[in-house]
Amino acid sequence: MAHKVVIIGSGPAGHTAAIYAARANLNPVMYEGFMAGGVAAGGQLTTTTEVENFPGFPEGIDGTKLTQLFREQSVKYGTTIHTQTITKVDFSKRPFVLWSDDERIEAESVIIATGATAKRMHIPGEETFWQRGISACAVCDGALPIFRGKELAVIGGGDSAVEEANHLAKFASKVYLIHRRDTLRASQIMQKRAMEHPKIEILWNQNVIEAKGEQQGLTSIVLENTQNKNQSQLSVGGLFYAIGHVPNTEIFKGQLDLDETGYIKTVPGTTQTNIEGVFAAGDVQDKIYRQAITAAGSGCMAALEAERWLEGH
Missing domain, CATH: 3.50.50.60 (FAD/NAD(P)-binding domain)
Incomplete structure (x- = not known):
């Protein structure tokens, strides 16, 4: 049976999307990645020590600790998390098909939050x-x-x-x-x-x-x-x-519209990609701000947009 929402990635964008989708009773399934893009589950925040610019933590918080809190909140509200990396996708028909190692996953909608990796x-x-x-x-x-x-x-x-x-x-x-x-x-x-x-x-x-x-x-x-x-x-x-970032979009090439540097193109002001039912949030589609808080904000947008889209399909 196809999952309503599958989230690929586990940084602030992925977890915020998961929290919103879970609270909307969409039973999201997250594939958090296992050293995907050379980074631990939780994304780029796990490579930083002290995070002082995320609201709610006046004393600052360790990046890895912050991602642990994101994860606990996702699970608390009903997200199923798999520590596996999605290695292949087929967005040509619905339900969408994704593969993680040998497992085949079907999804009615997909939120991509695979982030980018600093060079x-x-x-x-x-x-x-x-x-x-x-x-x-x-x-x-x-x-x-x-x-x-x-x-x-x-x-x-x-x-x-x-x-x-x-x-x-x-x-x-x-x-x-x-x-x-x-x-x-x-x-x-x-x-x-x-x-x-x-x-x-x-x-x-x-x-x-x-x-x-x-x-x-x-x-x-x-x-x-x-x-x-x-x-x-x-x-x-x-x-x-400051020599650039590489968006983690290799598996989407040829299926999603990417810009000249590999970032996923989204409809301005939304997280919609060129394929209906596939949404992209966080640093995988944002090469301007690249902050934990902006990624989280776009994760919220993606979940709300996916919920609205699912209602009409």
């Missing part, structure tokens, strides 16, 4: 200092005490890299924007903002090739000049990657 550099020292000085989200982590008043570095050359550098400049004593070329990809207005900011210094033609530190965390990075290969060491208390 990493995979340099020596990265694993050691991940979340101990290295982060892929300045908005999430930049205001944490470990970064305040320190010299920080951002890697990247696009709008988001400049935005992250700007954001960090509020808390840091200085921000180095490190770019492997001699021009930024960022829009003119963003470039101007970076170049005129008294706390931001752009280091051109540089690659970060190693992260170094001590027991308490990151203390410096090794740079290599992309032109003459000269190496230098830069003392920083934090390193932020």
Whole structure:
């Protein structure tokens, strides 16, 4: 028998959708993923330590703990959760068919909340200092005490890299924007903002090739000049990657409309995809805000839209 709602993914978008769908007596079934996209169930929040910008937690809360609370709430209201990854889908007919390993699942409606994964550099020292000085989200982590008043570095050359550098400049004593070329990809207005900011210094033609530190965390990075290969060491208390995200949409290619970078296209102001009855919420369709709270909000939208759609079908 087909499930009324199947939710793929288990971050704030997936769990908010599950809570709303469960309370609407839709008996949602969630496939939370097992290390899908290289990240534990719960999504990107599980890769961050302190979350200080999620309403309701004035003291901040550990990212993994927050996702545990999401999960407990989903289960409490009647969501069935499977710790499996959906590996294939067929949206060409209804009920929709999904596969997880060997299991075949039928669904009247589907909410996709598979998120995106921040690109990493995979340099020596990265694993050691991940979340101990290295982060892929300045908005999430930049205001944490470990970064305040320190010299920080951002890697990247696009709008988001400049935005992250700007954001960090509020808390840091200085921000180095490190770019492997001699021009930024960022829009003119963003470039101007970076170049005129008294706390931001752009280091051109540089690659970060190693992260170094001590027991308490990151203390410096090794740079290599992309032109003459000269190496230098830069003392920083934090390193932020702003080299893009990869949306986890591989299994939907050829069935759902994706944009040029792989994000699911939704009808503006909704979570509707190009296939009726299939909805997308959270970072899998949002490359602008990428926050836990905006993902949660779109998860709510997806559940309400799925409920309304099911009533008419």
